[in-house]
Amino acid sequence: MRRIAALLAITALGLPVSGGHAQTAVDKAAKAVSADVIQAHIEFLASDALEGRGSGTRGGDIAARYIAAQFVRLGLQPAGDDSSYFFRVPLIGYTPRPTLSLGGATLAYPGDFVLNPMRWDSLVTVDAPLVFVGYGIVAPEYGWDDYAGLDVKGKVVVVMVNDPGLHDAAIFKGRVLTYYARWTYKYEEAARQGAAGVLLIHTDESATYPWGTVEGSGTGQQVRLETAPTSLQVAGWVQRDVMARAFTAAGSDLDQAMTLAGKQGFKGFDLPVQAAATVRSTMARTETYNVLGRLPGSDPALAAEVVVLGAHYDHLGIAKPVDGDSIYNGARDNAAGVGEILAIAEAMHRADLTGKRSFLFAAFGGEEAGLLGSQAMIDRPFMPLYNVAAMLNFDDPNLFGRTRDVAAIGADQSSLLGALQAAARLEGLQVSEDSSAMFRGSFFRSDNFPFVRAGIPSISFQPGSNYIGRPATYSEKVKSEWTATRYHRPQDEFGPWYSVDGAVQESRVGLRTAIYAADASAQPTWDVDSEFRAVGEARTRPGQPGK
Ligand SMILES: [Zn+2]
Numbered sequence: 001m002r003r004i005a006a007l008l009a010i011t012a013l014g015l016p017v018s019g020g021h022a023q024t025a026v027d028k029a030a031k032a033v034s035a036d037v038i039q040a041h042i043e044f045l046a047s048d049a050l051e052g053r054g055s056g057t058r059g060g061d062i063a064a065r066y067i068a069a070q071f072v073r074l075g076l077q078p079a080g081d082d083s084s085y086f087f088r089v090p091l092i093g094y095t096p097r098p099t100l101s102l103g104g105a106t107l108a109y110p111g112d113f114v115l116n117p118m119r120w121d122s123l124v125t126v127d128a129p130l131v132f133v134g135y136g137i138v139a140p141e142y143g144w145d146d147y148a149g150l151d152v153k154g155k156v157v158v159v160m161v162n163d164p165g166l167h168d169a170a171i172f173k174g175r176v177l178t179y180y181a182r183w184t185y186k187y188e189e190a191a192r193q194g195a196a197g198v199l200l201i202h203t204d205e206s207a208t209y210p211w212g213t214v215e216g217s218g219t220g221q222q223v224r225l226e227t228a229p230t231s232l233q234v235a236g237w238v239q240r241d242v243m244a245r246a247f248t249a250a251g252s253d254l255d256q257a258m259t260l261a262g263k264q265g266f267k268g269f270d271l272p273v274q275a276a277a278t279v280r281s282t283m284a285r286t287e288t289y290n291v292l293g294r295l296p297g298s299d300p301a302l303a304a305e306v307v308v309l310g311a312h313y314d315h316l317g318i319a320k321p322v323d324g325d326s327i328y329n330g331a332r333d334n335a336a337g338v339g340e341i342l343a344i345a346e347a348m349h350r351a352d353l354t355g356k357r358s359f360l361f362a363a364f365g366g367e368e369a370g371l372l373g374s375q376a377m378i379d380r381p382f383m384p385l386y387n388v389a390a391m392l393n394f395d396d397p398n399l400f401g402r403t404r405d406v407a408a409i410g411a412d413q414s415s416l417l418g419a420l421q422a423a424a425r426l427e428g429l430q431v432s433e434d435s436s437a438m439f440r441g442s443f444f445r446s447d448n449f450p451f452v453r454a455g456i457p458s459i460s461f462q463p464g465s466n467y468i469g470r471p472a473t474y475s476e477k478v479k480s481e482w483t484a485t486r487y488h489r490p491q492d493e494f495g496p497w498y499s500v501d502g503a504v505q506e507s508r509v510g511l512r513t514a515i516y517a518a519d520a521s522a523q524p525t526w527d528v529d530s531e532f533r534a535v536g537e538a539r540t541r542p543g544q545p546g547k
Helices: 002-013 023-032 035-045 048-053 058-073 183-192 211-218 240-249 254-261 331-350 372-379 416-426 435-440 448-453 474-485 501-519 533-538
Strands: 086-094 097-102 113-117 123-132 156-160 197-202 222-225 234-239 269-280 284-295 306-312 317-322 325-328 358-364 388-394 405-409 430-432 458-462
Touching: 023 331, 023 416, 023 501, 035 048, 035 058, 035 331, 035 501, 048 058, 048 317, 048 325, 058 284, 058 331, 058 358, 086 372, 097 113, 097 234, 097 240, 113 211, 113 269, 123 197, 156 183, 156 269, 183 197, 183 234, 197 240, 197 269, 211 234, 222 372, 234 240, 240 254, 240 269, 284 331, 284 372, 306 331, 306 372, 306 501, 331 358, 331 388, 331 501, 358 372, 358 501, 372 448, 388 448, 388 501, 405 416, 405 435, 405 501, 416 430, 416 458, 416 501, 448 458, 458 501
Parallel strands: 123 156, 156 197, 197 234, 306 358, 306 388, 388 458, 405 430
Antiparallel strands: 086 222, 086 284, 097 269, 113 234, 123 269, 284 358, 317 325, 405 458
């Protein structure tokens, strides 16, 4: 209710909603979003011929070239490197072979632990004592500092997954995951504190993923962005029972420590346990590409600013067979998202519609390996980031049928909610909240997130939950079935179990939201209680006061 009240205030001011266009031009473009166009792109990109579009593979490169060819025919300008459509993403590829012992007891790999090097050397070693730091969070806005009074320099920190809100609705955001819950944050904070290693304690109930996911994604061939070295040498996960034995051997109790760590005023402590780790790997340089096309804005004062419409084109390539199929086609994840942004670009082209700000259509590589393509655009900024007004992300679109509503993760954090609400209303749709996606931390798990962390307001579209002609239970049922039987499996292939009708609705709302963001007099802003407000406000044009 609070946010709806805030929205009414925004619309009353006429800020994002009035736009600058005769509504007919936008209506014409929205109508021009074609189901056939979306479906044709999905069927091509998700065909076996593209071999699952793995980053840096032949199939992935064909997908990138296909998207660039579409950008050419839709009149988009090249916005990549050297006047091309391609933005280079240099990667390091390696396969880790780690060992780890705690207090002299050797752990089994990968049943007990998963460990990766945090610098790009063929042999990385750590031999240092453990420090228990609870959730490993420093969050001044919640009055929380797990590192207070501790010196972890050169030591190995033992960290819990998730955030303290998991067990106490009054702390942080309750069951809604904050960024502090993500393992990527825990690594970043440990590096800021000068630690040499990070061991996350894995429990199925606290993690938003099972041990199988840790093992599946943290072992075997890995790709990473080549980042500057920090104090961290190694980082990974240890099974809870295994870590509990190390605590017991040191005269401590892990269960008790974990309970205390969820309470205000928790104090971390040194453990008299030595961690000895080595990681051998053969490193090789490789690369992938983002495909970038620009539709110039019409207002000379605003055309230097962009609204990004992004979707990752990569998927998992050819991997372990499931039911006799080894091609991971990634139809919903995320040929469909690419189909949506291409259909939006085509609809704008057909209706001869531009925004006051420019649009940047971005098809990202390397998402499945950890948002690498989108992160690369922030690490080596594709343009001054204060000129990036907003980012709209399309990942895992609605292929389950027509709805009465749409949802977008991140709409609870910024004034983009106003643009989204207005856009949805014009399509006769409600905006609903996908709370299960918020519990899973979906906002931090797709290409919108590197933009968010750089302070750029962003939303990531999610399927609605109110399906036309279906019982109320359909949404929950079809989504959990999808997760169990198709998500990240070869079975995510295009067939009669998918329909693009919902994707058409989503694309029309996406197009209208993009136009609102492009035409508004000011860039969207973060809500006062958003954890990204500070970094967003710091992202100002040099010499200009904060927004
Ligand atoms: Zn995806």
